[in-house]
Amino acid sequence: EVQKHSVHTLVFRSLKRTHDMFVADNAKPIPLDEESHKVKMAVKLRTEYGSVLHMPTLKENMREKGSPNTGDPYGHKQYSGNQGQELEYMVTGTHPYPSGPGVALTADTKVQRMPSESAAQSLAVALPSSQSRLDANRTAAGVGDIYRHAGISERSQPPGMSVAMVEAGGNKNSALVPKKAPTMPKPQWHPPWKLYRVISGHLGWVRCIAVEPGNQWFVTGSADRTIKIWDLASGKLKLSLTGHISTVRGVIVSARSPYLFSCGEDKQVKCWDLEYNKVIRHYHGHLSAVYGLDLHPTIDVLVTCSRDSTARIWDVRTKASVHTLSGHTNAVATVKCQAAEPQIITGSHDTTIRLWDLVAGKTRVTLTNHKKSVRAVVLHPRHYTFASGSPDNIKQWKFPDGNFIQNLSGHNAIINTLAVNSDGVLVSGADNGTMHLWDWRTGYNFQRVHAAVQPGSLDSESGIFACVFDQSESRLLTAEADKTIKVYKEDDTATEETHPVSWKPEIIKRKRF
Numbered sequence: 001e002v003q004k005h006s007v008h009t010l011v012f013r014s015l016k017r018t019h020d021m022f023v024a025d026n027a028k029p030i031p032l033d034e035e036s037h038k039v040k041m042a043v044k045l046r047t048e049y050g051s052v053l054h055m056p057t058l059k060e061n062m063r064e065k066g067s068p069n070t071g072d073p074y075g076h077k078q079y080s081g082n083q084g085q086e087l088e089y090m091v092t093g094t095h096p097y098p099s100g101p102g103v104a105l106t107a108d109t110k111v112q113r114m115p116s117e118s119a120a121q122s123l124a125v126a127l128p129s130s131q132s133r134l135d136a137n138r139t140a141a142g143v144g145d146i147y148r149h150a151g152i153s154e155r156s157q158p159p160g161m162s163v164a165m166v167e168a169g170g171n172k173n174s175a176l177v178p179k180k181a182p183t184m185p186k187p188q189w190h191p192p193w194k195l196y197r198v199i200s201g202h203l204g205w206v207r208c209i210a211v212e213p214g215n216q217w218f219v220t221g222s223a224d225r226t227i228k229i230w231d232l233a234s235g236k237l238k239l240s241l242t243g244h245i246s247t248v249r250g251v252i253v254s255a256r257s258p259y260l261f262s263c264g265e266d267k268q269v270k271c272w273d274l275e276y277n278k279v280i281r282h283y284h285g286h287l288s289a290v291y292g293l294d295l296h297p298t299i300d301v302l303v304t305c306s307r308d309s310t311a312r313i314w315d316v317r318t319k320a321s322v323h324t325l326s327g328h329t330n331a332v333a334t335v336k337c338q339a340a341e342p343q344i345i346t347g348s349h350d351t352t353i354r355l356w357d358l359v360a361g362k363t364r365v366t367l368t369n370h371k372k373s374v375r376a377v378v379l380h381p382r383h384y385t386f387a388s389g390s391p392d393n394i395k396q397w398k399f400p401d402g403n404f405i406q407n408l409s410g411h412n413a414i415i416n417t418l419a420v421n422s423d424g425v426l427v428s429g430a431d432n433g434t435m436h437l438w439d440w441r442t443g444y445n446f447q448r449v450h451a452a453v454q455p456g457s458l459d460s461e462s463g464i465f466a467c468v469f470d471q472s473e474s475r476l477l478t479a480e481a482d483k484t485i486k487v488y489k490e491d492d493t494a495t496e497e498t499h500p501v502s503w504k505p506e507i508i509k510r511k512r513f
Helices: 007-025 034-049 059-065 117-126 129-136 143-149
Strands: 193-200 206-211 217-222 226-231 237-242 248-253 259-264 269-273 278-282 290-295 301-306 310-315 321-326 332-337 344-348 353-357 362-367 376-379 385-389 394-398 403-408 415-420 425-430 435-439 445-449 464-469 475-480 484-490
Touching: 193 445, 206 475, 206 484, 217 248, 217 259, 226 248, 259 290, 301 332, 310 332, 310 344, 332 376, 344 376, 376 415, 385 415, 425 464
Parallel strands: 206 248, 206 464, 248 290, 290 332, 415 464
Antiparallel strands: 193 484, 206 217, 217 226, 226 237, 248 259, 259 269, 269 278, 290 301, 301 310, 310 321, 332 344, 344 353, 353 362, 376 385, 385 394, 394 403, 415 425, 425 435, 435 445, 464 475, 475 484
């Protein structure tokens, strides 16, 4: 019996088959067709240089090639203005000049001959009136012209070549010069980071991590349903908080009040008073697991995101749900807040990023460039930019409209977390336990780390779920699948000489999508 599928499934299967068939040819350049290239260049010549094509061609060039059409490789016939006349050199100034700096001007070395009367007339006709006047006032080629033209006979090469510039009275038009591909600027040097502490204590995957504003301690949430508070300097456990009945997926400490907020797969969002170490508020409303949360930096507002495809905005004091941000079509994996517009940014498993208007509770911009789930978003602490992480690419964007800046390619894994500091070090942590460090400005990947799992763990328990810089930005903390928290610091002994940037100014291959 033939199994019946929906049209939706059949279309996507067909799409996948087509994709698999052509994926090998994806980035291959299309071979250049000589005939069409000739036609294209001929059209370009006519439109760009129609007014000067009838001008005389170099005699030297004609003698070398022995062909009447050498100066015009695309088969344009000479115009009647030249017929029956002796061909003359094209003139830039009114005096001849030598073929290079320091060469004495003799009958053999002078590049230009004084024009005949007929050639001068045809030149004047071809030039625009203002240009004729300009050239009439010019007495000689400038030093810059001599240096620029040293040893190069004009129009001696086909217009497609890099030095081909047709000149009319000294004006250059470089429409036919192939553009140089952009090269990556040299990245800023960053010292490498090294692992210096591994903290154990949780009995399950460590899913989230946050550092308190005073930089004295940090907090982690785990699949063992507990929240633990650790001393940042010593790595010792200070406190364990219990209350969630499933994995804790998000924690954040308020800078405006002595509160800690947590959320989990039990659909609960809790507010803990750290003076009493008790839950003082619950925020009810999500219909499924709550995957992340963030606090607004300037107003008492909490934003959470959930597997129910929504993000919710809560008033911290009254526990009221101010807005439900709906629009995503799959689980919302990450949410970030900032004081400037747009104040809320969400990333979702539906592959889109949305920038929200906090006041209206509506989407301002939807970014659809990613091809796979967006599990991580990070805002730059100084620039008005942000980055998003997905298995296909890490992408950088500009606020407020989400204009694309660049791709950071190379971390081929499921990216769970991103963190960035003021020095422009971007960290991406992946599901396979790899961590890549990037220069924010250039997108250069200056370090790759894959720390060993805790003794007694399986190799498959190598995974980074969350990472964060402390408030001094000198420590990097990662929450991992081997039930540990790993702490990294910059290598103080490293210098640019001992750890040089192995960077080549290679051509950038930037894809928009």
